Amino acid sequence: MCSAVIYEVGHGNKKSDRDTAATKGDEIFMKNKKIGTKCVQGGYTPGNGEPRQIPIIQSTTFKYSTGEAMGKLFDLEASGYFYSRLQNPTCDTVAAKICEMEGGSAAMLTSSGMAANFLATFNICSCGDHIVSSASIYGGTYNLFAVTFKRMGIDVTFIAPDCSDEEFEAAFRPNTKLVFGETIANPALNVLDIERFANMAHKHGVPLIIDNTFPTPVNCRPFEWGADIVTHSTTKYMDGHGSAVGGAIIDSGKFDWLKYADKYPGLCTPDDSYHGITYAEKFGLGGAYITKATAQLMRDLGVTPAPMSSYILNLGLESLHVRMKRHCENGLTVARYLEANDKIAWVNYPSLESSKDYALAQKYMPDGTCGVVSFGVKGGRDAAAKFMNALEMIAIETHVADARSCCLHPATTTHRQLSDADLIASGVAPDLVRLSCGLEDADDLIADIQQALDKI
Numbered sequence: 182m183c184s185a186v187i188y189e190v191g192h193g194n195k196k197s198d199r200d201t202a203a204t205k206g207d208e209i210f211m212k213n214k215k216i217g218t219k220c221v222q223g224g225y226t227p228g229n230g231e232p233r234q235i236p237i238i239q240s241t242t243f244k245y246s247t248g249e250a251m252g253k254l255f256d257l258e259a260s261g262y263f264y265s266r267l268q269n270p271t272c273d274t275v276a277a278k279i280c281e282m283e284g285g286s287a288a289m290l291t292s293s294g295m296a297a298n299f300l301a302t303f304n305i306c307s308c309g310d311h312i313v314s315s316a317s318i319y320g321g322t323y324n325l326f327a328v329t330f331k332r333m334g335i336d337v338t339f340i341a342p343d344c345s346d347e348e349f350e351a352a353f354r355p356n357t358k359l360v361f362g363e364t365i366a367n368p369a370l371n372v373l374d375i376e377r378f379a380n381m382a383h384k385h386g387v388p389l390i391i392d393n394t395f396p397t398p399v400n401c402r403p404f405e406w407g408a409d410i411v412t413h414s415t416t417k418y419m420d421g422h423g424s425a426v427g428g429a430i431i432d433s434g435k436f437d438w439l440k441y442a443d444k445y446p447g448l449c450t451p452d453d454s455y456h457g458i459t460y461a462e463k464f465g466l467g468g469a470y471i472t473k474a475t476a477q478l479m480r481d482l483g484v485t486p487a488p489m490s491s492y493i494l495n496l497g498l499e500s501l502h503v504r505m506k507r508h509c510e511n512g513l514t515v516a517r518y519l520e521a522n523d524k525i526a527w528v529n530y531p532s533l534e535s536s537k538d539y540a541l542a543q544k545y546m547p548d549g550t551c552g553v554v555s556f557g558v559k560g561g562r563d564a565a566a567k568f569m570n571a572l573e574m575i576a577i578e579t580h581v582a583d584a585r586s587c588c589l590h591p592a593t594t595t596h597r598q599l600s601d602a603d604l605i606a607s608g609v610a611p612d613l614v615r616l617s618c619g620l621e622d623a624d625d626l627i628a629d630i631q632q633a634l635d636k637i
């Protein structure tokens with residue numbers, strides 16, 4: 182068993198210990214490279230005569246000559262693969278690339294972004310524990326925390342991302358195990374003050390977990406601002422072509438679990454379901470968290486991605502730095518156009534000077550934020566619905582971050598059961614349209630928006 186640990190960590194987990202050529206020496210080669218180079222070449226450095234593209238290891242299982250050799254893998258005494266529900270070399274190669282991009286110590290892929298957020302939090306929380314979370318997060322994650330975790334005996338206190346220090350402090354309890362937030366919230370598009378959240382989490386002896394899906398590590402690397410663990414829905418910009426659902430979890434390797442051993446018995450006391458291993462001692466700070474999530478949670482929950490999906494994800498990652506630039510350029514051009522249009526009631530885009538989060542966006546994402554813009558059409562729910570239906574090129578989809586532009590009017594689609602009053606209470610205005618600017622020419626995007634506005 183090995184996890185996608187790429188720098189110096191515990192026994193058997195160094196990538197260079199593996200006998201798969203796919204990973205040898207890569208961590209040394211990539212360590213000082215810039216983000217674009219990591220997107221293109223990270224995770225995989227082939228040797229002489231080996232495939233240039235990452236091999237797709239489409240195998241559920243792996244062969245061994247002796248029971249003892251396989252036994253060592255089960256005991257986490259040796260490094261290697263035995264069953265693809267837990268780990269697969271193709272998936273690990275891509276996890277290693279994302280790990281390098283975020284600047285982490287270890288990483289793993291999951292079958293979806295929701296699986297990543299579930300595993301990342303459940304790895305250090307159990308029945309009777311408590312989480313402090315920004316209220317401004319993706320609706321699916323909000324539901325996981327507010328409804329499903331409640332059923333599992335885990336309580337979540339939601340705070341406004343711009344709450345006062347007093348309100349933030351008051352949210353913590355003795356059984357709080359982590360703080361959670363999104364760098365850019367979907368769909369509200371607030372920018373999280375990562376440094377403030379990290380300082381507050383650390384003051385209370387717990388890690389900060391950041392969902393970094395919208396900016397991707399090309400535009401923001403939360404570990405550089407004190408975050409401890411990062412998650413992604415790779416389904417979004419990382420894949421970027423609407424091809425493969427997936428997720429990722431990356432550990433910075435910096436949170437000192439042993440210092441707070443009483444809080445994290447799962448990492449700091451022997452795991453009876455794994456031959457009495459104490460993860461934090463055996464795999465060190467850099468490897469404990471991901472090794473536990475893989476060995477324990479992947480084993481029991483099986484939310485693993487298919488090797489083919491990981492291969493497709495890697496194709497997306499190879500151009501991520503080029504695509505993000507264009508998504509952001511299109512986002513800003515469209516946001517500026519909308520702001521100047523008298524049929525538009527309001528525009529929310531964090532890279533726009535008029536945004537309330539502009540200063541935070543400049544601090545954490547000076548090169549650009551994302552391609553998602555939200556705005557209100559004058560005339561409310563009906564006008565917004567009419568506008569969306571009149572679009573010719575921009576498609577109606579419950580998706581963002583795709584190469585092809587798409588949009589959604591929540592009041593007539595995902596949130597159609599809610600009254601205007603209920604919509605406002607849940608932070609989604611009846612006139613809100615969410616537009617994900619793709620990679621097309623900005624002139625064509627604006628022309629499509631203009632002709633649709635002309636029809637209302």
Ligand SMILES: Cc1ncc(COP(=O)(O)O)c(C=O)c1O
Nearest residue numbers: 293294295319367394414416427
């Ligand atoms: C910020 C964020 N996190 C997590 C998710 C869930 O990801 P997935 O759809 O891959 O499960 C989404 C999905 O839209 C998202 O926007």
